[in-house]
Amino acid sequence: MTAESMLVPGVEALRAAFGGAVLRQTVSCGDSIVTVDRDRAHEVLAWLKETPGQEFDYLTDITAVDYRDPERALEVVYQLRSLGRRVDLRIKVPLDKSQPLEVDSVWDLWKGADWLEREVYDLFGVVFKGHPDLRRILMWETYAEGHPLRKDFPLRGNFSRAEQTRQALAANPEAHYSMEELSIADAFDELPDDMKRRLAQGERGEIR
Amino acid sequence: MTTRTLEMALATPGLDPSGRPARLPLRPKKGSDDEFGAEHMLVNIGPQHPATHGVLRLVLELEGETVKRCIPHVGYLHSGFEKLGEYRHYNQIIPLTDRTDYLSPMANNVCLALAAEKLMGIEITERCQVLRVIACEMSRIISHLVWLGTTGIDLGAFTPFLWSFYQRERIYNLQEAWTGARLTTSLTRIGGMMADVPEGWEAGLREFCRTFPDTLNEVDTMFTRNSIWCGRTQGVGAMTAAEAINYSLSGPMLRASGVAYDVRKDRPYLGYESYDFDVPVGEYGDIYDRYRVRLEEMYQSNRILEQALDRLARLAGAPVNTADHRVILPPKHRAMSDMEAMIHHFKQVMEGVAAPPGEAYLGIENPKGELGYYFVSDGTAKPVRWRIRPPSFINLACLPKLCEGALLSDVIAINASVDIVMGEIDR
Structure with missing residues (x-):
């Protein structure tokens, strides 16, 4: 056949x-x-x-x-x-x-x-x-960092563990939270002023 | 009562023009147009909460006690198994499958071996098929027992949890005697099994099969006509047959909605067509039907186990592994004494078994639903792509629909009825 x-x-x-x-x-x-x-x-x-x-x-x-x-x-x-x-x-x-x-x-x-x-x-x-x-x-x-299952993405990621730690420590605190978490804090008026200011300026930052 | 429906802003991630996070609606200020002054409230459940059955996080928008919207967040347990699989030989992927749906590791092992055998065109022996059926049905029973116990606890019934975990422990002991592990079983190999069952093991499983239905009967007495149980589950989280198909549900979730689709019956593997068992199908697609379907499936698995044990006795002494030692390791004593066996051993360990170029998808009926493994090969010993079709991931995706309009306490029951395992959802 x-x-x-x-x-x-x-x-x-x-x-x-x-x-x-x-x-x-x-x-x-x-x-x-x-x-x-x-x-x-x-x-x-x-x-x-x-x-x-x-x-x-x-x-x-x-x-x-x-x-x-x-x-x-x-x-x-x-x-x-x-x-x-x-x-x-x-x-x-x-x-x-x-x-x-x-x-x-x-x-x-x-x-x-x-x-x-x-x-x-x-x-x-x-x-x-x-x-x-x-x-x-x-x-x-x-x-x-990219899209992990693409073949041009290395198995261990694009950044070393040390680099990831450095970036995480250097990032703004709001970068550690998702938009949902930030919006919940905002809804209950619990977002600190400096975070609000940075968010308004578009400076949320990224954690890689 | 007039209610205020808030704008859904899901599709526009980011900030609103004034720079405030705009993903979720903000809580309306006091004195809004709602005559009772009710406020929409955001409730966060999880990721560390026992009722979410793992690291699932739900963000609920409530109006009073009614859920207006449910947003699940997954990914806390993401381990990149599919990526890891691309860097491993086919046999080396088997330990990864233990860790995906960790409530039924043996069934995952079986699915991986079957998918790889389909890709490579390998026939397995009859005894191997029977052993794999036993592995699958034991997994179904332990997975459903966990579901039964934890769902009972979620709804306030503690005793069935103890009964079901006691029975589960008995299967775990058998599993440990067979594979040497309670969770990381890695039971199968491509072309055969890691090990045959130890001597006298069948008697233990037979004793389990004889006494296990007593526990199911007790649970049946406790739950099926219990007014609290019925009140909490009947008509809650219902899904029609057409919706269940449209949402790609599988396994007990699909069958509870009245769709008689079971992979074991509709596209049989491992000779399931020759076993005598029934497929329970629900009518209303609510939590109660899912409970009835899973309870009946345990009785049916027990039936299959008994039949498989009879066949195993008939096939005593028959070979388990395929005779082709290019794909499965020869016995250790031969590898140490016979030149050809040593070469096969060496090549398999060092180079792995190459699969011909091509691709294969194989789905099996796992306790949670249809588990499918999709392999793409370019002719080397490592797959180009190993895709897991995760049944609980796809079943969970309908949670926002099931929860809409339900009570907050029902969300716990609905989430329990989906029967998720986060290791498989996040992979």
């Missing part, structure tokens, strides 16, 4: 409906993978979710892959499942690193994408356009 014939049913229909937007279709270890163009990714995912006969109603996972080859595009990976048809389909969206890493958010299709997209944004720096609350989720808010 050729690799083509083991693709999950429906991939041919996807190709017929979107033509040039479907860049590649492969099978790896029995999983069907379809690579689609970034600009039409949201359209393809919405079509897969809503078209009768496709019904990929369950978003298993969103993640991204940064390859060891620095020339190769970063890929955003959507793991879809049709609960009724019991088939899985993986959609990959390559993002060229020479351009801004942006793709449309699928939060409007699956609410489960909320935290998954935030995680990909946090760890890979991919911006999901249209996400209502795109901010870091696992790393802290003022983390400025």
Whole structure:
């Protein structure tokens, strides 16, 4: 049997409906993978979710892959499942690193994408356009070292432990608190005057 | 009563034009348009609070005792496991999986081995499959027992906590006898297991299977028709089936909402299709249904364990590991005496086992939900990407929706019913 014939049913229909937007279709270890163009990714995912006969109603996972080859595009990976048809389909969206890493958010299709997209944004720096609350989720808010799961991010981080300690000690006190904590203190009129003044001047500072 | 809905400023992090932190709404001043003069109040729970089941932090906006908004903060336990995995051989990743969902380490080990075997195209022996089923179901029972005990405590019932932790201790003793560890089990290897069960071990598990349902029956008597328990849980934190699918929930959270999806039934692995067991499904998707689903799952796991023990007895003496010593270490005595075995041993320890270029996703039914490992390989012995599909992370993401409009005391119950483990959420 050729690799083509083991693709999950429906991939041919996807190709017929979107033509040039479907860049590649492969099978790896029995999983069907379809690579689609970034600009039409949201359209393809919405079509897969809503078209009768496709019904990929369950978003298993969103993640991204940064390859060891620095020339190769970063890929955003959507793991879809049709609960009724019991088939899985993986959609990959390559993002060229020479351009801004942006793709449309699928939060409007699956609410489960909320935290998954935030995680990909946090760890890979991919911006999901249209996400209502795109901010870091696992790393802290003022983390400025970069995006840890990118291959150009060294395992031990960009700064030595001594450098991190030095920066933490030299930072303004308000840099140690998240915006939520600062706003809670502000709401209860407990923010010291010097902190208020520095915040008003935009000098919150960062802890790396 | 007129209420004042405050602007949501979540999407605009940073300062407002006057330089004040603008992320959360400020508390309205006294004498606002609310006729009772009620004020919205911000309450911070956690990250160090026993009822948040780990280092979860919740910021709640309250109006009186009603939750208007709930903002969870996670990441306090972030350890970068996925990044670490990219620098390790496939077998060296197994100890990392112990530490993600640390309430069911053996099931995580099994999932990792299965995902790597799918990537490398390795067949495992029948005895190995049965041993892995036992590991998975033991993990399900201990994880659900922790859930049962701690949720009972959160709702004010202390005794079932002692019962469930006593039973959990019995499984932990068996786990320790098998793997040598209570938490850092590292039980599986790619292509087999770290060890077969020790002699006489099956009798201990059989005795557990025989007596364990008594405890479940006691809990059932204590909780299922208890008016306080029903009052605290029925109709609280409900999720419809369509919402549960839309929020990508999995495991007992999904099934309590009435979606009959269980990975063991719908895409069987480890020969689960040949075991006789039922999948409990809820109706209303509230905390009570989640409790009923998890309680019934423990009975069903017990059934699976009994069947697996029968098969294990039938397969006595059968090989556990795959015969191909290019992927699994030969026995130590052979590595010390046989040239070829020594070469295999040396190459695996020094270079690791290379996976062919490709990628594989494999999900299994973990106690918390669908745990999935996604490997991308470029042909070397270390993965390009190791992704954990964390069930509790994805289940927890619906917490703001579940808590909206609930009472403050219900937030504790709802959070408990999600069954989270922070090691897996933060990874």
